[in-house]
Amino acid sequence: MAWDEWEQLKNNAAENRSAHMRLNQIPADGGGGAADGDLVVHDDELGKLGNIAYELRQKFGTDSDFARPSTFSASIELFNDGLDMGSALTELHDAWNTQTATLKEACAHISNHFDFTRAQHSKDEVYIDTTMRNAGGDLMSVSKINDYIK
Numbered sequence: 001m002a003w004d005e006w007e008q009l010k011n012n013a014a015e016n017r018s019a020h021m022r023l024n025q026i027p028a029d030g031g032g033g034a035a036d037g038d039l040v041v042h043d044d045e046l047g048k049l050g051n052i053a054y055e056l057r058q059k060f061g062t063d064s065d066f067a068r069p070s071t072f073s074a075s076i077e078l079f080n081d082g083l084d085m086g087s088a089l090t091e092l093h094d095a096w097n098t099q100t101a102t103l104k105e106a107c108a109h110i111s112n113h114f115d116f117t118r119a120q121h122s123k124d125e126v127y128i129d130t131t132m133r134n135a136g137g138d139l140m141s142v143s144k145i146n147d148y149i150k
Contacts, residue, residue, distance in 0.1 A: 041121050050114030057107035064100045068093065 071093050079086025 041117075043118055043121065046114050046118045046121075050111045050118070053107050053111035053114065057104050057111065060100075060107065061104050064096075064103075068097065071096075 071089065075086050075089035075093055077086070078089060
């Protein structure tokens, strides 16, 4: 990029008042995410995403294996006929199986992570709810300072 071009781009950006950068902050108007910047977890959405990852793994496992037997048979026949293409096709077959296994493992990991996250979130909710209630079941004050103010 030439210097003149750089200067022109800087001038264009300066003239366009809507072009700006925002780093590591929530806009002053509160937009751009969950209310007050809090993390919001919806259990049903986590479940759906986990199911999608599981279904992807199952479908990919079936679809990716469709040509494997015939590819392997062809590679053996070509090799037995003295063609170098047979060993190359065997290498391709093995590489495909390795990559397929890696992708299926990644999908399973994603699915398992969503299941774990759902379970952990539920445990956290129960823990928070039980630690914030007194023996009578009423919500307690989170801070001891509130007890002294009364």
